[in-house]
Amino acid sequence: MSASRTPGSAGLVRLVAAREISARLRDKNFIISSVVILVVLLGAMGMQVALGSGGDxxxxxxxxxxxxxxxxxxxxxxxxxxxxxxxxxxxxxxxxxxxxxxxxxxxxxxxxxxxxxxxxxxxxxxxxxxxxxxxxxxxxxxxQLAAAGVSDLELPQVGVTALDPDADQDGQRVGMAIIGVSLLYGLLILFGQFVAQGVVEEKSSRVVELLLATMRPWQLLAGKIIGLGLLGLAQIVLIVVIGVAGALALDIVDIPGELVGTAVAVVAWFVLAYAFYAAIFAVTASLVSRQEDLNTVVMPTIMVLVVAFVVGIQAASEPEGTLAVITSYVPGLSPMVMPVRQAAGSVAAWELVLSAALMIAAIVLVVRLGGRVYAAALLRTSGKVKMREALRAERV
Missing domain, CATH: 3.40.190.10 (Periplasmic binding protein-like II)
Structure with a gap:
């Protein structure tokens, strides 16, 4: 009788990813949040139609x-x-x-x-x-003219010249980008919390000790991030498809091509932003062993997301402003700012490539350094672990 074959690294990562997806699909909080997002989106489109149809x-x-x-x-x-x-x-x-x-x-x-x-x-x-x-x-x-004997009065026609004929379309693009960035912000917070909570739950219940008996820490981290990332990607694609279809069906926008382009850009930036922030959430969560301590370690990351969201909204009114231009290249902030600048039509191709390249480089750096902290802190369940201690322990 032959011994059972141990799965390779890819197989172990797939097992962890499937486990995360299955667990979240059974989670009431995930289901409720998904329904709430869809209801809010459909309600916003309905309100837009109601406001647009009144008074005309x-x-x-x-x-x-x-x-x-x-x-x-x-x-x-x-x-x-x-x-x-x-x-x-x-x-x-x-x-x-x-x-x-x-x-x-x-x-x-x-x-x-x-x-x-x-x-x-x-x-x-x-x-x-x-x-x-x-x-x-x-x-x-x-x-009165007819009574005065004037039967045919020729009046001059006033020509109309628009200084910015594309202003309405620009406004629609920016508005769609703001909605997309708001959705991006909400999903990053939601799935980042899912990653962090999962890490702490495994540490507090000692499940992680059993998992690490059969796999390496980086495999567990990769599976967790990939599993929840695929679930988040499926959710944002579903929301975007429903939003785009609803906007076109209800005639909310006049530029379907631009709408699809903006939606694709938001989804692409979600992939980069999620890979960056999910790794940070997982690493910071590995420093604590109780849910009560989780908020203290993830709050700095959430504050960075809040700042990115605020700057992204501000970029809608001034896409070529110094703050918007600089932050559109800063990893972690760029996923919230660059889509708005793209929608405003003021981003050159080289700027987009540079911003994405810097974001990818930051993801590689965070994953490498974060993986070391994650591996060192995951089995330390006695209180809160400091980042410096985790890095020192991993080197030893």
């Missing part, structure tokens, strides 16, 4: 008046970029009923020889009043 359309009832008045109301609405629907109403009593039942926003009464009167429930909003006032004035002017 109106239903106007018309009592009496000529066909020309109805056409003037529609023409004035088109000029003001307001979708006007003219509804014929029999008389003033019917007009009051239509207003009370919210069938129309207001009714223009143009019966008899008197001046037209606009009936509303409480007050006329800006769009309604502008459309009615402009249409009535336009029709009155045409009648």
């Amino acid at each position: 359309s109106t239903r106007i009832g018309l009592v009496g008046g000529s066909a020309a008045l109805g056409e003037a109301l529609e023409a004035q609405g088109e000029a003001l970029d307001v979708d006007v629907t003219v509804v014929a109403v029999d008389d003033e009593d019917a007009a009051r009923t239509a207003i009370e039942e919210d069938e129309v926003d207001g009714v223009l009464v143009a019966e008899g020889a008197g001046e037209p009167e606009l009936l509303v429930e409480q007050s006329a909003d800006g769009a309604l009043q502008s459309v009615v006032q402009g249409a009535v004035a336009q029709l009155a002017l045409a009648d």
Whole structure:
């Protein structure tokens, strides 16, 4: 009977990664957080649609008046970029009923020889009043010109030249980048905490001693980071796909190509940022043996993430500012700042390559130094271990 074959390094890493994924998929906190993120995202898109659809359309009832008045109301609405629907109403009593039942926003009464009167429930909003006032004035002017014998008056057309025709699209790109960076920040905090909590749980329960009997510390660290990283990547891809599909379906954005590009950039920066911060969270968590002490060692890392997020939001208003440019090259800060600068369209290709290269170099450095600390501190369960002590012990 042959002895069972011991898995190699890759096999052990895969086992740890599968274990982390399975454990988190059964974790209620992970499921709840995922649902909350999706609900917030869909709610934000719904609010955007609601805010965008309000104030750009109106239903106007018309009592009496000529066909020309109805056409003037529609023409004035088109000029003001307001979708006007003219509804014929029999008389003033019917007009009051239509207003009370919210069938129309207001009714223009143009019966008899008197001046037209606009009936509303409480007050006329800006769009309604502008459309009615402009249409009535336009029709009155045409009648007066006709009475004076002027039948065809040519008015000069005013040309419109936009100094920044792409301003709206730039704003949409930056807005999408801010949403992406906010999502990136939230997921890094969430999965960083998962990594840290898992390390402390294994130390406090002495499970790590059993694990290290069959594998090396770096294999355990790699499996933990890769497993939760794949889960985080799947989550952010799912959220991004739902967000992009919802934005396109609800017509929230006018630049689908740019939207997809921004989404891909956010996902790519998530991979780099997660590899960097997950290693730091795991290493710092290995210094303590109790959940009660965890917050003290991970707080500096969380504060760096907070600073990165704040700088990234600030970069939206000044992407070429000194602070935004410098921090877009600083490892740890760049994943929050560079996507916003990219969305603003002010990043050259060499800047993007340099920022990513510096981030990758930082990841290699953190993993190498962090792996030494992790290996030395993992089996020390008596109180809090200092970073210097862990490095000294590992060298010995």
